[in-house]
Every structure is written in C-alpha cells, then in structure tokens.
Amino acid sequence: MTEGNFVDYIKIHAESGKGGGGSVHLHREKFITKGGPDGGDGGRGGHIIVRGDKNMWTLFHLKFKKHFRADHGGHGSASRSSGADGSDAVIPVPLGTIVRDADTDEILFEITEDQEEVILLPGGKGGLGNWNFKSSTNQTPRYAQPGIEGQEGWYRLELKLLADVGLVGFPNAGKSTLLSVITSAKPKIADYAFTTLKPNLGIVEYRDYQSFVMADIPGIIEGAAEGKGLGHRFLRHIERNSTLLFLVPADSDDIKKEYEILLNELKKHNPELLDKDKLLAISKSDMLDDELKEEIKQDLPEGIEALFISSVAQQxxxxLKDKLWKMLN
Structure with missing residues (x-):
C-alpha cells in the first residue's frame, strides 16, 4: 500500500430510502362487484449499513465516493400484495473504524469485528394499505398511509489502526528502520524528521509460524497532544495497540527526559494509554561499547524494562521479538 493510498479520515453523506405507500384498492372480479378493500402495504425503504471488513486497511475507497443513497420501498398493490423493500446501501470499512455525527462530533458506534453490521440510518417504514383500516362501521375505506420519509445526514469516519504493538518515538528515532527489519513492511526511510507521514503496518513473523502486527506511528513531537505537528491524527492510532514499544536513539542527549516527554504526550491525549504494557528499546546501539551501555543503564527511566537494539546491525x-511475544501473550 503506498503512502498516498492510506486514508484514515473521511466525511460522507448518507440517505436512507423512503417507505413505499400503501395501496387503496377494492376487490373486483367476475360475479363479485363489491368486494372489500384489499390494498397491500408499502415496502420499507433501504437502510444505510456500515459493515466491517478484515481485508481492508484504509478508508481510501471512500475518498471518491462520498454519497450513499439506499433505494425507496415499493408501493403496495391489489390482492393485499406488499411492495418490495428498498435495497440497502452497504458501506464497507476496515476494523477499528469509528463513526461520528459530523455536526455534533458525537461518536455513534465503532466497528471492530469482521462482517459486523450496524444500521447507520434505518429506511422509512412502508405505509399500510386500505385493507388494514376496514371495520364494522367503515367497510370500504378509500384511504391508505403514505410511506415514511428516509433519513439523511453527514458523518465522519475515522480509522484507528488495530495493531498488537505500537512504535512510539520522536521523528528520527529509527522506527521505520526497525519496522523494515523486523517485518516485511517497506516504509519510507530517510534521515530527517517526519519521513513517515502515514502509519505503517507490518507483520512480525515469530517462531512456529506465529505472528503479530506492529504499527509504526509517525513521530510524536512535544505538544502533539495539543495538535502540534501531526499531533491528534497519529495519537489516535496508538489507542488501539495493546503494547507500546518506546524507541529512543542511543545518541539522544537525555534518554530519560525523551522517554518522559513521550509518556507525557500520551498522558495528555488519553491517560488510559499509560495502563498499557510498555517496553523501552534504545535504538542505534551498535555505536555503543559495553562500557557506554553500563553508563547509560544508570540513567534509564524507572518502572520500564529496557533493551539495547540495532536495526542496522541486527543486534x-x-x-526484542521474544520479549514482545511474551508481553502480548
């Protein structure tokens, strides 16, 4: 998937179908000149349905189709025949998609299971035909109900990536390099901040054909929780990962301080993130000898396990894989 194809935020307009009208009809056939009412009911309008699809990773398919309209219900007819229900309009989305009302910003629901279906807008109910209104005092009603109108509205779809491990670090901490080494993902890698502008997902192959998913979330900068840099859009992806892998490069001026800034940004965005399992990896440590490593160990943050790794030298x-697998299981 190329970077341009990753879309995690989209606005759509949806309109459910109108219910069909009930029929006003009086039964007529040979030898029966004054049969009773037999007008059928109208069919319901089509629903707008949001359906989860585990094979999708992005909302890119909705980028050029933003209007969804379900069909209207059919009208009732003679001999108590009901009208056909309108066809539903189905919007397929990746797992981890949140649906919000675009006007109020309220979260309506969230899709997390494959083939899970939620009716975003129900279709209008079909009207009753005139045979429903027959009574002892009114034996030939010449009226029926019209169908109920459908509903419409603007909605925002936001994707939060579902990954087992989320990589958290400043731009340039070596997250993309680690992802390219540990998985088969091919992220864009260069030695400047914000090379990664979209989250990258990779599958980590583990022993005995087992695997887990790792997401490289674009670099956090100080103030990301307030929306600085690429702030909010990326912090939202971290909420979905069960384990957080903090990456701080060995050549950082102050590893402990850098870790605390990262932790603080997550806390400001959503304090619940601090309850997740956390692991600290000191990247680019092929440049360290044993003496330097011992020195760095003295100043590492407390309350989190730390490993020295080098993606380039495969150290x-x-x-790291063993540790993450153990944490996930």
Missing part, C-alpha cells in the same frame, strides 16, 4: 532483534 538484540530476536530478544
């Missing part, structure tokens, strides 16, 4: 990668 500590197996140990």
């Amino acid at each position: 500590g990668i197996t140990e």
Whole structure:
C-alpha cells in the first residue's frame, strides 16, 4: 500500500430510502362487484449499513465516493400484495473504524469485528394499505398511509489502526528502520524528521509460524497532544495497540527526559494509554561499547524494562521479538 493510498479520515453523506405507500384498492372480479378493500402495504425503504471488513486497511475507497443513497420501498398493490423493500446501501470499512455525527462530533458506534453490521440510518417504514383500516362501521375505506420519509445526514469516519504493538518515538528515532527489519513492511526511510507521514503496518513473523502486527506511528513531537505537528491524527492510532514499544536513539542527549516527554504526550491525549504494557528499546546501539551501555543503564527511566537494539546491525532483534511475544501473550 503506498503512502498516498492510506486514508484514515473521511466525511460522507448518507440517505436512507423512503417507505413505499400503501395501496387503496377494492376487490373486483367476475360475479363479485363489491368486494372489500384489499390494498397491500408499502415496502420499507433501504437502510444505510456500515459493515466491517478484515481485508481492508484504509478508508481510501471512500475518498471518491462520498454519497450513499439506499433505494425507496415499493408501493403496495391489489390482492393485499406488499411492495418490495428498498435495497440497502452497504458501506464497507476496515476494523477499528469509528463513526461520528459530523455536526455534533458525537461518536455513534465503532466497528471492530469482521462482517459486523450496524444500521447507520434505518429506511422509512412502508405505509399500510386500505385493507388494514376496514371495520364494522367503515367497510370500504378509500384511504391508505403514505410511506415514511428516509433519513439523511453527514458523518465522519475515522480509522484507528488495530495493531498488537505500537512504535512510539520522536521523528528520527529509527522506527521505520526497525519496522523494515523486523517485518516485511517497506516504509519510507530517510534521515530527517517526519519521513513517515502515514502509519505503517507490518507483520512480525515469530517462531512456529506465529505472528503479530506492529504499527509504526509517525513521530510524536512535544505538544502533539495539543495538535502540534501531526499531533491528534497519529495519537489516535496508538489507542488501539495493546503494547507500546518506546524507541529512543542511543545518541539522544537525555534518554530519560525523551522517554518522559513521550509518556507525557500520551498522558495528555488519553491517560488510559499509560495502563498499557510498555517496553523501552534504545535504538542505534551498535555505536555503543559495553562500557557506554553500563553508563547509560544508570540513567534509564524507572518502572520500564529496557533493551539495547540495532536495526542496522541486527543486534538484540530476536530478544526484542521474544520479549514482545511474551508481553502480548
């Protein structure tokens, strides 16, 4: 999937179908000149349905089709025949999609299971035909109900990536390099901030054909929780990961301070993020000798396990996989 094809935020307009009208009809056939009312009911209008699809990773398919309209219900007819129901309009979305009302910003629901279906807008109910209104005092009603109008509105779809491990770090911490080494993902890699502008997902192959999903979330900068840089859009993806892997480069001026800033940004965005399992990896540590490593260990943050790794020199990668697998299971 190329970077341009990753879309995690889209606005759509949806309109459900109108119910069909009931029929006003009086039964007539040979030898029966004055049969009773037999007008059938109208069919219901089509629903607008949102359906989860585990094979999708992005909302890109909705980028050029933003209007969804379901069909109207058919009208009732003679011999108590009901009108056909209108066809539903189905909007397929990746798992982890949140649907919000675009006007009020309220979260309506969230899709997390494959083939899970939620009716975003129900279709209008069909009207009753005149045979429903027959009574002892009114034996030939010449009226029926019209169908109920459908509903419409603007909605925002937001995708929060479902991954097992989320990579958290400042731009340039080596997240894309780690992802390219540990998985088969091919993220864009260069030595400047914000090379990664879209989250990258990769599958980490583990022993005995097992695997887990890792997401490289674009670099956080100080103030991201307030929406600075690429702030909010990326922090939302971190909410979905069960384990957070913090990446701080070995050449950082102050590893402990850098970790605390990252932690603080997550806390400001959503304090519940701090309850997740956390692991700290010191990247680019092929430039360190044993003496330097011991020195760095003295100043590492407390309350989190730390590993020294190097993606380029493939140091500590197996140990990192083992550790993550253990945390996930």
